[in-house]
Amino acid sequence: MTDSHPSSSKALEEAPDDVKLAVDLIYLLESHEIDTDTALSAIDIVKRDLLTKKAASPNE
Incomplete structure (x- = not known):
């Protein structure tokens, strides 16, 4: 499969994990x-x- 948008693919690779x-x-x-x-x-x-799990976790 050929990547038709190499620049957007590169941007996604470098994006933060949440993105x-x-x-x-x-x-x-x-x-x-x-x-x-x-x-x-x-x-x-x-x-x-x-959010419930985060509130219950002492590490966060």
Whole structure:
């Protein structure tokens, strides 16, 4: 497979981890044709879960 956007691919390689994860999540949601409202609701659930775990963790 040929990379049609080598500069954007290079930029993504050098992007912060949170940006890389966001791009992966967007790709996952779009490739599975997840409804926008369903995706947003799921993201809210995941965020609440992560915040709860973060609050309970003495290392963070």
